[in-house]
Amino acid sequence: MANKKDKKEYMSFIEDGQRWMQCKHCYEYGKVSEKTVAITCSKCVTLIQINKFPDSLPKSHTYKPTGRPAGWHWMAEFVDKDGNVFHKGKEQPELKGTLKPTKVKPPKKRKKLSKDEKMFKRAKEYKKKLKAKRRSK
Numbered sequence: 001m002a003n004k005k006d007k008k009e010y011m012s013f014i015e016d017g018q019r020w021m022q023c024k025h026c027y028e029y030g031k032v033s034e035k036t037v038a039i040t041c042s043k044c045v046t047l048i049q050i051n052k053f054p055d056s057l058p059k060s061h062t063y064k065p066t067g068r069p070a071g072w073h074w075m076a077e078f079v080d081k082d083g084n085v086f087h088k089g090k091e092q093p094e095l096k097g098t099l100k101p102t103k104v105k106p107p108k109k110r111k112k113l114s115k116d117e118k119m120f121k122r123a124k125e126y127k128k129k130l131k132a133k134r135r136s137k
């Protein structure tokens with residue numbers, strides 16, 4: 001796939017006739033029509049709303065920090081501060097308390113080089129998730 005650097009294009013793919021495109025803010029995929037050039041997912045729309053009108057929302061809707069790093073559910077293994085063990089976001093109750101909590105590093109600025117790799121990885125993970133969802137229905 002060509003890397004178009006000078007043109008602002010967002011990643012998209014077609015699965016079962018449905019086109020998916022990355023949100024321009026968080027790079028999550030959302031359903032789009034064939035002609036869509038860019039999307040903002042509902043999650044980011046909500047975030048933007050919260051930023052614009054911080055007092056207009058009930059407190060239960062505001063973001064609650066979990067103490068877990070962003071993307072912890074993508075990690076092969078993550079142990080939270082209570083000793084709960086997760087493998088790719090799935091809790092492993094039998095391993096609870098057997099491992100040291102994963103050290104949470106402060107978020108780094110996005111590396112430009114790994115951005116494409118990340119997107120492909122996410123697309124792959126997302127497709128997997130979708131397939132799993134379909135199967136369970």
Ligand SMILES: [Zn+2]
Pocket residue numbers: 023024025026027028040041042043044045
């Ligand atoms: Zn988004």
